[in-house]
Amino acid sequence: MSMKTRREVIRMLADQYKKAKSRNEKSAILDNAVKVLGCHRKHAIRTLANPPALTPTKSKRHRPVAYQEAMPVIERVWEALDYPCAERLHPVLLETAQTLARHGHLRLTDSVISQLQEISRPTLARRLSALRSPKARPTVSKRKPLAELRAQVPMIAYDWDETRPGALEIDLVEHNGGSSLGHFAYTLTVTDVVSGYTRRRALLGKSQLAVLRELKHIIAKWPMQPWGIHSDNGQEFLNAHLKTFCASNHIRFTRSRPYRKNDNAHVEQKNGFLVRQLVGYERYDRPEQVEWLNSIYALHDRYFNFCLPTRKLIGKERRGARVKKTFDTAKTPVARLIESGVLSSEQTQRLQAYQSSQDPLTLHNQLEMMLSRPVPSSTDTAEPVEAV
Incomplete structure (x- = not known):
């Protein structure tokens, strides 16, 4: 069934569940919910107690991703330093970018310099996690050799x-x-x-x-x-x-x-x-x-x-x-x-x-x-x- 139909069925069963007066009536409704929805009995109890809205609320609009203008510079500095982690890159980010700019490898504007100064180490780590390093990572077996x-x-x-x-x-x-x-x-x-x-x-x-x-x-x-x-x-x-x-x-x-x-x-x-x-x-x-x-x-x-x-x-x-x-x-x-x-x-x-x-x-x-x-x-x- 579609998600819209599923929400309608849950709302209908939830109304019946709330109006039920005896334990046997509630148990029968739960049996029907488990059979129709194909879920666990505990999940059916939680769902019928708090049914979802018929019309899902629209997710809020996320604010635009910050430091987008500085990302090409950050990526070039990351490449020049052989793809280090954020902990090693953050302290020398601006200094290395200025060095690369002096050698003509990139161009710095006032806006980019401001972003390089403002970006925090955790934010830099999140931005770097989206980049792909060309260096081969060593494969480490999750299981011990003896095991x-x-x-x-x-x-x-x-x-x-x-x-x-x-x-x-x-x-x-x-x-x-x-x-x-x-x-x-x-x-x-x-x-x-x-x-x-x-x-x-x-x-x-x-x-x-x-x-x-x-x-x-x-x-x-x-x-x-x-x-x-x-x-x-x-x-x-x-x-x-x-x-x-x-x-x-x-x-x-x-x-x-x-x-x-x-x-x-x-x-x-x-x-x-x-x-x-x-x-x-x-x-x-x-x-x-x-x-x-x-x-x-x-x-x-x-x-x-x-x-x-x-x-x-x-x-x-x-x-x-x-x-x-x-x-x-x-x-x-x-x-x-x-x-x-x-x-x-x-x-x-x-x-x-x-x-x-x-x-x-x-x-x-x-x-x-x-x-x-x-x-x-x-x-x-x-x-x-x-x-x-």
């Missing part, structure tokens, strides 16, 4: 009964001795949620590129090509470097919910069992100590993945307030990988041959000997042991 990245990385948690190996959870463990001051070492833990196969690497600091370098080192030695990487929301993981690496290797990159450690339950359990119980809570902040940690991890990764049997949760049943959990027969992580059927025959034969060549007692004694020695100083570095 943009979080929106691109799905927020999920792997199912506890996931059956396809290759879903990796990753996390960092601090070795700060109880103080976060200064530079200290971290342990990067990577675990497969299906088989429990786990690898670790120590690094000094947690820069994004350093974490990615160690993650690449671990994945290069992984028994199979992973299909997923799941991390927490730390910036050492949630960054463009890791996202690009996952995309280029066809790996699905996901993250856990903020402040929900149980979304990374498998790697959190490995942090306690394979890091804290192994090397403790001491502070490690020197390169030789990082080498010592990596020599232990290289040996212990072999010991854990090829020799130590572990149990895996295969069922849950709630009985009242309790949950009964069922575990499978204890097996080594490598045995679970082989039984999953995702490895090629060549990969299976290589892992089986390497597993049969391992001596658990020798590995155990070597680890006990390394852990019983003092942590190396700057003059005593540990020899790294390569793992398969």
